[in-house]
Amino acid sequence: QSALTQPASVSGSPGQSITISCTGTSSDIGGYNFVSWYQHHPGKAPRLMIYEVRNRPSGVSNRFSGSKSGNTASLTISSLQAEDEADYYCSSYTTSITPLYVFGTGTKVTV
Amino acid sequence: QLQLQESGPGLVKASDTLSLTCTVSGGSISSSTYYWGWIRQPPGKGLAWIGSAYYDGSTYYNPSLGSRVTMSVDTSKKQFSLRLSSVTAADTAVYYCVCLMAYSHYMDVWGKGTAVAVSS
Numbered sequence: 001q002s003a004l005t006q007p008a009s010v011s012g013s014p015g016q017s018i019t020i021s022c023t024g025t026s027s028d029i030g031g032y033n034f035v036s037w038y039q040h041h042p043g044k045a046p047r048l049m050i051y052e053v054r055n056r057p058s059g060v061s062n063r064f065s066g067s068k069s070g071n072t073a074s075l076t077i078s079s080l081q082a083e084d085e086a087d088y089y090c091s092s093y094t095t096s097i098t099p100l101y102v103f104g105t106g107t108k109v110t111v
Numbered sequence: 112q113l114q115l116q117e118s119g120p121g122l123v124k125a126s127d128t129l130s131l132t133c134t135v136s137g138g139s140i141s142s143s144t145y146y147w148g149w150i151r152q153p154p155g156k157g158l159a160w161i162g163s164a165y166y167d168g169s170t171y172y173n174p175s176l177g178s179r180v181t182m183s184v185d186t187s188k189k190q191f192s193l194r195l196s197s198v199t200a201a202d203t204a205v206y207y208c209v210c211l212m213a214y215s216h217y218m219d220v221w222g223k224g225t226a227v228a229v230s231s
Binding site for chain 1: 148150157163207212215216217221222223
C-alpha cells in the first residue's frame with residue numbers, strides 16, 4: 001500500500017493562509033470520506049486536527065479546515081501563527097487489500 | 112478523558128521479538144466504539160500504521176509486515192500489546208499506541224510514544 005502524496009514543505013508568513021494537499025487513489029481518499037489530518041510537533045504525540053474530511057474535534061481552532069475533491073484532500077490553515085509550525089500528516093481509511101490505514105508522506109509547515 | 116501510555120524495552124537485539132504494551136486509562140477498553148492500534152515513525156521518516164485490534168480479539172495488520180506482527184487486547188488489565196518478531200534495523204522507530212474510532216476511522220487519542228532501537 002503506497003503512502004499518500006503530500007508536498008514536503010509549505011511556508012507562509014504570520015496571518016497568511018496556506019493549503020496542504022494530500023493525493024491518493026480511488027481506493028482510499030477517493031473512495032471514502034474517512035480522511036483525517038494530524039499535527040506533529042517533534043518529540044510530542046501527534047494531535048488530531050480534522051476527521052471525516054472536514055470535521056474539527058473540540059479544542060481545535062477554526063483556523064483549520066479540511067476538504068476533498070476526487071482523490072485529493074486538502075488542509076487549509078488560515079491566519080497562520082507561529083505555533084502552527086509543525087509536521088502535518090494526512091491519513092485515509094482504505095480497503096484495497098485488507099481494512100487498513102494509510103498515511104501521507106508528511107508536510108513540514110514553516111511560519 | 113481517555114489516556115494511553117506505552118511501555119516496553121527501548122533496545123531490542125536484531126532477530127529478537129519486540130514487545131510493547133499500552134495501558135488505557137480514563138475510558139473503557141471494552142467499548143465497541145474503539146479500535147486499539149499501533150503506529151510507528153522511523154527516524155527521519157513519516158508515520159506508518161502497524162495494525163489494529165478490537166476488544167473481541169479481531170485484528171487487522173499492515174500487509175507489509177507479513178506474519179511478524181501480533182496484537183492482542185487484555186480487557187482485565189486494560190492493556191493492549193504489540194509483538195513484532197525477527198526485528199531488524201528497519202524496525203527502529205518511535206512506536207505510538209492509539210485509540211481509533213471504529214466507525215469514523217481516525218486516531219482520536221495518541222500515547223506519547225516510546226523509542227525502540229534495534230541493535231546488531
